Amino acid sequence: MAGMISEALQDETENGFTERQREVLDVVLGLMVAEGDGFSVARIARAASCSKETLYKWFGDRDGILTATVQWQASRVRAGEYDRQRLDAAQLRKSLEGFAANWLSVISSQTSIALNRVAVSHAATAKSRLGQIVLANGRFAIGERLKPILEAGRNAGLLEFVDSEEAFRAFFGLVGRDVQIRLLLGDDFSLDQATIAADAKRAANQFLALYGYRQGGVKNSGGAGDAPAAGEPKISVI
Template sequence: MLAQAVRLGDEELTSRQQDVLDIALSLLVEVGDKLTMTGVARRARCSKESLYKWFGDRDGLLTAIVQWQAAKVRSVPVGPQRMSKETLQSHLEQFAFDWLKVISGDISVALNRLAITHAGPLSNLGTTVLMNGRFAVGQRLKPLLKAGRGAGLLHFSDEEEAFRTFFGLVIRDVQIRLLLGEELVLSETDVVRDAKRAVEQFVTLYGVR
């Protein structure tokens, strides 16, 4: 699965920065809240000075990690041409597959557990995960939903409500079970099946007959 381009401020991540974020993600799964700039620098074989230059402080690094992880849910290109029912369902299934694959992985589980631990007024990590995770993913899906409505394939008055319904159908209880420690393993076949089923249910609810 290819991640989309992620920008830090006005600059796109370099391949070296992407490698460092992948290493930081793996380390996060291992150590959780004990993640440090020193630990990442040592594992990535780069200087702390480089980390501070690229990402700022630890919060900046965590923000970049969240953005990099969320970018694995690929945006679907929406062109000016009228969309067919088959194209809409195919795009929705791709989106659902990516999302379920990312959210059920060890990295997302570790990241969300860390965010929950640090949610509240004394830390902005919970807000960071919400803004760069769930809300950012929503902004990628909504243009597709609007294109489906514009093509006369979907009917809804509130795109946020439609997105939340899609969210619930795709994720179901998977995320909360993983966060609470259940050893739930989704195979590639499971993810494909669940993504397809979620889209079928969504189209049943919002599709124009």
């Protein structure tokens, strides 16, 4: 399995970056988190102990550096896939809560905030792909990952909807609410693990109340549910 490709000579992994390049991109990521995107290429070179010439040779121009950084982060967080579990009501609820908690912890992380801010800044000028990359690896990636579960829930008679995309968007709204826009605009409100767990449970409850199959639905009523909030996140997206 391993060793199929000579590992010392060609140390590019599937994401297309060498080890040294990944080190540099991690430094860029740190700068983004610390200072937004107001840093110069010289600042990158100083912080990463590399030369500007190398940066331009590797990534073309400044926008190429930022693009590579976003892609590197995107390739790193693609791990973790929900297993095809047998689907009963409790498992479905647990999956929804897990997705919600994970999504909340991601969008409230400093890395996600920094990356989204940079991408939003560059979205105004049409010559940058940053916004598309972040969208593809954030909003749309999690959508494609959750929709199979929603559809499995529908097949199992647990959910009721006509369009999984619309159902997902409702779930997205119930989970995220105003969190992302407030964080992007600099409203520093903390989102600790307990809050995230409670929010995830509430969002799952409300989603099931709206899209659960049972006639009459379930009015949300605080808590009183089984399946305590899942532990650590299983998947990650930008």
